[in-house]
Amino acid sequence: MKRIAVLGSTGSIGTSTLDVIAAHPQEMQLTAITAHNSWEQLAQQSKQFHPRWSVLSNEGLKSTASPDAFSDSTELLFGEDQIERVASSEEVDIVICGIVGAAGLKGAWAAIEAGKTVGIANKETLVVAGPLIMDLAAKNNAILLPVDSEHNAIFQALQAGHPQEVKRVILTASGGPFRGATLSELKDVTPESALAHPTWEMGPKITIDSATMMNKALEIIEAKWLFNLSADQISVVVHPQSIVHSMVEFVDGSVVAQLSPPDMRLPIQYALTYPDRIAGLNTPMDWSRSFELTFEPPDLEAFPALRLGFEVAEKGGTCGAVLNAANEAAVERFLAGEFRFCDIATSCQQVLESHQFDPDPDLEELFLLDGWARKEIKKWK
Ligand SMILES: NC(=O)C1=CN([C@@H]2O[C@H](COP(=O)(O)OP(=O)(O)OC[C@H]3O[C@@H](n4cnc5c(N)ncnc54)[C@H](OP(=O)(O)O)[C@@H]3O)[C@@H](O)[C@H]2O)C=CC1
Ligand SMILES: CC(=O)[C@@H](O)[C@H](O)COP(=O)(O)O
Numbered sequence: 436m437k438r439i440a441v442l443g444s445t446g447s448i449g450t451s452t453l454d455v456i457a458a459h460p461q462e463m464q465l466t467a468i469t470a471h472n473s474w475e476q477l478a479q480q481s482k483q484f485h486p487r488w489s490v491l492s493n494e495g496l497k498s499t500a501s502p503d504a505f506s507d508s509t510e511l512l513f514g515e516d517q518i519e520r521v522a523s524s525e526e527v528d529i530v531i532c533g534i535v536g537a538a539g540l541k542g543a544w545a546a547i548e549a550g551k552t553v554g555i556a557n558k559e560t561l562v563v564a565g566p567l568i569m570d571l572a573a574k575n576n577a578i579l580l581p582v583d584s585e586h587n588a589i590f591q592a593l594q595a596g597h598p599q600e601v602k603r604v605i606l607t608a609s610g611g612p613f614r615g616a617t618l619s620e621l622k623d624v625t626p627e628s629a630l631a632h633p634t635w636e637m638g639p640k641i642t643i644d645s646a647t648m649m650n651k652a653l654e655i656i657e658a659k660w661l662f663n664l665s666a667d668q669i670s671v672v673v674h675p676q677s678i679v680h681s682m683v684e685f686v687d688g689s690v691v692a693q694l695s696p697p698d699m700r701l702p703i704q705y706a707l708t709y710p711d712r713i714a715g716l717n718t719p720m721d722w723s724r725s726f727e728l729t730f731e732p733p734d735l736e737a738f739p740a741l742r743l744g745f746e747v748a749e750k751g752g753t754c755g756a757v758l759n760a761a762n763e764a765a766v767e768r769f770l771a772g773e774f775r776f777c778d779i780a781t782s783c784q785q786v787l788e789s790h791q792f793d794p795d796p797d798l799e800e801l802f803l804l805d806g807w808a809r810k811e812i813k814k815w816k
C-alpha cells in the first residue's frame with residue numbers, strides 16, 4: 436500500500452490525484468492533504484478519504500475552520516510549517532506537489548530532503564531553484580517524477596535510449612486560447628477570454644500562463660533542470676490537439692513521443708505507480724476514427740514570454756526566481772484588471788533585465804529576489 440500526501444489537494448492537480456487514489460483503494464492510501472483557504476472542500480475530502488492529517492496553511496482560518504467538519508480520524512493542522520511536516524513524515528511514501536506558484540517550494544523541498552518519491556506538478560519549484568532541487572534530490576536519494584504532462588511524456592520517452600543518445604527534447608504547446616492572434620490583436624483581451632483554455636481544465640494561474648505562453652517558458656526552464664539539458668537542446672512546437680504531450684529526438688534521428696487524450700490523471704497515476712503501469716481512469720485513444728494531429732512553429736512576436744523562457748534557461752542563476760515571481764505578480768494584476776494582457780510579458784522582461792544577477796545563488800538569496808521582483812511588479816507603470 437502506497438501512503439500518499441497531496442499538497443494542494445483542493446486544486447485541479449489535487450482533485451485529479453484524489454480521483455486516481457479513489458479508483459485504486461487496494462494500492463493507494465491518502466495519508467495527508469493540504470489547502471490554503473478552501474477549508475470546507477478540505478473537510479469534505481477528509482470525510483471521504485479519512486487521511487491521518489489535513490493541513491490548512493492559512494493560519495488565519497483557525498477561528499473559522501471547524502474541526503467538527505473533518506473526519507474523526509483526521510488531525511487538523513494549521514500553518515505553512517505543517518505542510519513541510521506532513522511532506523517529510525515517516526508515514527508518507529509519495530508526495531504529490533500540487534500547490535501553485537513558488538508557495539509550493541518549501542513543501543517540495545521538505546519531501547525531497549526526506550528522500551521521498553516526489554511527483555512534481557509544481558513547475559515553479561524547478562524554475563525558481565532547479566539546480567538546488569536537483570542536488571538535494573541526488574544527495575537524499577529522492578526520486579523526482581515529473582507530473583507536468585510534457586515532462587512526464589519526456590520522462591517516458593527517455594526510457595527508449597541512454598542519456599548520451601538524446602539529441603533534443605521537443606515540448607508541445609497547445610497555443611492556448613489566442614493561438615494565431617497577432618500582437619496587436621492581443622492588446623485588449625480580457626481575463627475571461629484568457630481563462631478559456633481550449634484543451635485543459637486547470638487552475639487560473641497556469642491557465643493565464645498558457646494564454647501568454649509563459650507556461651511554455653516555465654516548462655523550458657523546468658525541462659532544462661529536470662533532464663540536465665542545455666537550452667539549445669529544447670525546442671517548442673505548437674500542437675493544438677494536446678494529444679502528443681512531448682517528444683524526445685535521439686542522435687540517430689528517431690523521435691519518440693507519448694500520446695494520450697488530454698487528462699492529467701494519466702501522468703499523475705504514472706507517478707503514483709512508477710515504475711509499474713496499471714489500468715486507470717483515462718479514456719483511451721480511439722484509433723478507429725479519422726483524426727488529425729497538427730504541428731506548427733510558435734509565434735515569438737505575438738508571444739514574447741516564450742523568448743524569455745529560452746533566455747532564462749540559457750542564463751540560469753537568479754533569472755528563474757525573478758521571472759517566476761514577476762510573472763506570478765503580473766498574472767495577479769491582470770486577473771485584478773490592473774494589467775493589460777501584453778503587460779505581463781513586458782513587465783517580466785523589464786524586471787528580469789533590471790535585477791542583480793548572481794550565477795550561483797543560495798535559497799535565501801532566491802527568496803529575497805522573489806520578494807523584490809513581486810514588489811517591482813506591484814509598482815510597475
Ligand atoms: N492543473 C493542471 O492540469 C496542471 C498544473 N500544473 C502545475 O501544478 C500546480 C497546481 O496547479 P493547479 O492545480 O492548476 O492550481 P489550482 O489553483 O487549481 O490549485 C492550487 C492549490 O494550491 C493551494 N494553494 C494556493 N496558494 C497556496 C499557498 N500560498 N500555500 C499553500 N497552498 C496554496 C490551493 O489551496 P486553496 O484551494 O485553499 O486555495 C490549491 O489546493 C501549478 O504549479 C501548475 O503549474 C502542471 C501541469 C498541469
Ligand atoms: C496539462 C499541462 O501540462 C499544462 O501545462 C498544459 O500543457 C498547458 O497547456 P499549454 O500547452 O497551452 O501551455
Ligand SMILES: [Mn+2]
Pocket residue numbers: 583584585654
Ligand atoms: Mn504542462
